[in-house]
Amino acid sequence: MGPVMTPRTSTYAQDQPADLRQRLRAAGLRVTAPRLAVLTWVSDHPHVTADEVTTAVRERLGSVSTQAVYDVLNACTRAGLLRRIEPAGHPARFETRIGDNHHHLVCRACGRTEDVDCLVGARPCLDPSDTSGFEVDEAEVVFWGWCPDCRDAGRAPTTRSHHEEEGRA
Amino acid sequence: MGPVMTPRTSTYAQDQPADLRQRLRAAGLRVTAPRLAVLTWVSDHPHVTADEVTTAVRERLGSVSTQAVYDVLNACTRAGLLRRIEPAGHPARFETRIGDNHHHLVCRACGRTEDVDCLVGARPCLDPSDTSGFEVDEAEVVFWGWCPDCRDAGRAPTTRSHHEEEGRA
DNA sequence: CACCCTTTCTGGAGTAAGTCAAGAAAACGA
DNA sequence: TCGTTTTCTTGACTTACTCCAGAAAGGGTG
Numbered sequence: 001m002g003p004v005m006t007p008r009t010s011t012y013a014q015d016q017p018a019d020l021r022q023r024l025r026a027a028g029l030r031v032t033a034p035r036l037a038v039l040t041w042v043s044d045h046p047h048v049t050a051d052e053v054t055t056a057v058r059e060r061l062g063s064v065s066t067q068a069v070y071d072v073l074n075a076c077t078r079a080g081l082l083r084r085i086e087p088a089g090h091p092a093r094f095e096t097r098i099g100d101n102h103h104h105l106v107c108r109a110c111g112r113t114e115d116v117d118c119l120v121g122a123r124p125c126l127d128p129s130d131t132s133g134f135e136v137d138e139a140e141v142v143f144w145g146w147c148p149d150c151r152d153a154g155r156a157p158t159t160r161s162h163h164e165e166e167g168r169a
Numbered sequence: 170m171g172p173v174m175t176p177r178t179s180t181y182a183q184d185q186p187a188d189l190r191q192r193l194r195a196a197g198l199r200v201t202a203p204r205l206a207v208l209t210w211v212s213d214h215p216h217v218t219a220d221e222v223t224t225a226v227r228e229r230l231g232s233v234s235t236q237a238v239y240d241v242l243n244a245c246t247r248a249g250l251l252r253r254i255e256p257a258g259h260p261a262r263f264e265t266r267i268g269d270n271h272h273h274l275v276c277r278a279c280g281r282t283e284d285v286d287c288l289v290g291a292r293p294c295l296d297p298s299d300t301s302g303f304e305v306d307e308a309e310v311v312f313w314g315w316c317p318d319c320r321d322a323g324r325a326p327t328t329r330s331h332h333e334e335e336g337r338a
Numbered sequence: 339c340a341c342c343c344t345t346t347c348t349g350g351a352g353t354a355a356g357t358c359a360a361g362a363a364a365a366c367g368a
Numbered sequence: 369t370c371g372t373t374t375t376c377t378t379g380a381c382t383t384a385c386t387c388c389a390g391a392a393a394g395g396g397t398g
Contacts, residue, residue, distance in 0.1 A: 065377050088255030105303050116297040128285040128312050136314035143297050145305035199394050234348050
């Protein structure tokens with residue numbers, strides 16, 4: 001079954017096709033096999049890349065064009081069914097956990113991404129002090145670091161010689 | 170002088186070549202014309218893209234390879250003389266303001282990037298509640314929105330129909 | 339100042355992650 | 369069952385870089 005990754009039971013893991021159909025229709029999107037397959041997979045495997053989704057969907061449906069996968073991911077993201085995360089230097093990842101504004105923990109080496117439910121210190125006020133006239137509609141927080149695997153594999157700097165900024169705001 | 174952009178007096182705008190030479194040497198980097206030109210330009214024009222830097226440096230030096238500009242930007246970033254910002258969906262931007270961990274305001278439409286000195290509410294504690302075993306060394310905050318120009322040009326959604334998440338953590 | 343060893347720059351090919359476009363094939367309301 | 373509209377397929381193209389080999393400087397040494 002291809003590159004099966006630890007199938008975490010996500011918030012939406014109980015999505016059955018019937019459920020998904022409704023959500024697609026509600027979003028004004030037609031129900032198609034590629035869409036059901038993509039949404040189901042992303043739902044069960046948060047933070048997958050387009051490439052991983054493509055592989056998985058092909059396993060299930062036999063053959064789906066790369067473009068179709070991108071179209072599905074884009075349409076669903078636009079419709080609010082998916083959320084796209086684009087960590088600097090890594091391909092985009094997708095998740096079905098939307099509607100709350102949680103944040104992410106990203107491994108600098110392998111790109112592994114995990115959710116961070118909220119920040120300690122109870123909802124710090126994430127408003128910029130000066131918006132320079134911008135109309136701000138989202139505050140995105142990414143915590144950069146090294147996942148256990150990459151650190152153990154020596155892909156993380158041992159001496160903290162990297163960018164020494166004490167790293168916190 | 171090419172695409173001259175509002176030359177803001179940055180924190181490091183007073184960098185004179187002599188000064189830059191020292192900083193390069195201190196970082197263990199050789200002093201070369203491309204490096205002086207790149208650093209000077211970025212210093213005076215925070216948040217420029219590699220492409221903009223290339224254009225500007227060519228204006229000044231006559232001819233510099235694309236690769237040289239990338240090499241300089243990468244070497245200086247690695248050495249801690251520059252900071253790279255990579256807003257999702259936009260090419261990387263560079264700045265000389267390092268050593269403090271300020272954040273950024275990015276326009277979804279044109280990628281225009283501005284500094285946010287700090288968050289109101291005095292240094293919210295930006296530590297994830299659960300690091301999943303990750304060794305975190307940086308918390309990055311990006312405020313997404315629409316710059317005045319793009320909003321006026323109608324490139325921003327008028328109804329807040331976009332991703333309605335109330336946008337704050 | 340001349341030399342030599344590195345580091346850096348040049349020029350050109352190559353790559354990853356997508357996007358664009360035209361036509362074929364499906365969805366689904368009537 | 370039809371007709372319209374959306375979606376999928378195929379395949380070229382793009383953007384923002386990186387990789388490579390060789391030429392051209394830095395700059396410490398004698």
